[in-house]
Amino acid sequence: xxxxxxxxxxxxxxxxxxxxxxxxxxxxxxxxxxxxxxxxxxxxxxxxxxxxxxxxxxxxxxxxxxxxxxxxxxxxxxxxxxxxxxxxxxxxxxxxxxxxxxxxxxxxxxxxxxxxxxxxxxxxxxxxxxxxxxxxxxxxxxxxxxxxxxxxxxxxxxxxxxxxxxx
Amino acid sequence: xxxxxxxxxxxxxxxxxxxxxxxxxxxxxxxxxxxxxxxxxxxxxxxxxxxxxxxxxxxxxxx
Numbered sequence: 001x002x003x004x005x006x007x008x009x010x011x012x013x014x015x016x017x018x019x020x021x022x023x024x025x026x027x028x029x030x031x032x033x034x035x036x037x038x039x040x041x042x043x044x045x046x047x048x049x050x051x052x053x054x055x056x057x058x059x060x061x062x063x064x065x066x067x068x069x070x071x072x073x074x075x076x077x078x079x080x081x082x083x084x085x086x087x088x089x090x091x092x093x094x095x096x097x098x099x100x101x102x103x104x105x106x107x108x109x110x111x112x113x114x115x116x117x118x119x120x121x122x123x124x125x126x127x128x129x130x131x132x133x134x135x136x137x138x139x140x141x142x143x144x145x146x147x148x149x150x151x152x153x154x155x156x157x158x159x160x161x162x163x164x165x166x167x
Numbered sequence: 168x169x170x171x172x173x174x175x176x177x178x179x180x181x182x183x184x185x186x187x188x189x190x191x192x193x194x195x196x197x198x199x200x201x202x203x204x205x206x207x208x209x210x211x212x213x214x215x216x217x218x219x220x221x222x223x224x225x226x227x228x229x230x
Binding site for chain 2: 007008010011014015018038039042043048049050052053056057060061064068071072075097102106107110111115117
């Protein structure tokens with residue numbers, strides 16, 4: 001009996017979702033669109049030195065989400081190694097989406113609102129975009145939860161469904 | 168590799184270089200608020216780790 005292995009897979013999905021959410025934020029908003037940087041509300045990124053200092057802190061942020069993603073991969077690998085079956089696509093995607101939503105909610109609340117480290121669209125400071133970021137996170141959490149529930153309601157989640165999955 | 172990075176003309180702006188710009192960046196980076204900045208950036212981490220560990224430690228019959 002692999003007690004804990006399905007829970008590990010669930011945790012792996014959440015961890016990888018958190019990590020991927022962090023990478024989307026960092027890559028899309030910090031680097032490609034350059035809407036803000038990690039400390040752009042404290043250290044203006046409007047001159048070269050400020051931009052480069054922010055770039056260093058962006059790197060620290062990326063390192064942290066890399067570690068979370070790596071931990072998720074390790075959890076997934078160790079669960080399978082312990083004999084757990086891989087979850088269905090829908091079930092695993094639900095956990096990824098929940099992880100991404102959880103990232104947005106926690107990061108948005110702490111970094112955008114409590115600590116004022118940066119804001120989604122920095123030129124405006126705290127704006128409607130910061131609240132939209134939170135709503136986006138809550139929506140993803142709800143969507144992931146609903147997707148996960150749907151699998152459960154159909155009676156196909158967990159070991160009953162997973163036992164029919166090829167390994 | 169480090170020698171290459173530090174000696175290359177095109178790498179004057181790198182964080183570890185000895186150019187004026189790099190020194191300004193290091194000065195700004197390691198200012199008095201360095202620890203405060205580092206702690207602030209790490210602030211969400213305990214919440215992420217707690218959520219992951221909480222789920223990972225549940226037994227399989229708890230869904």
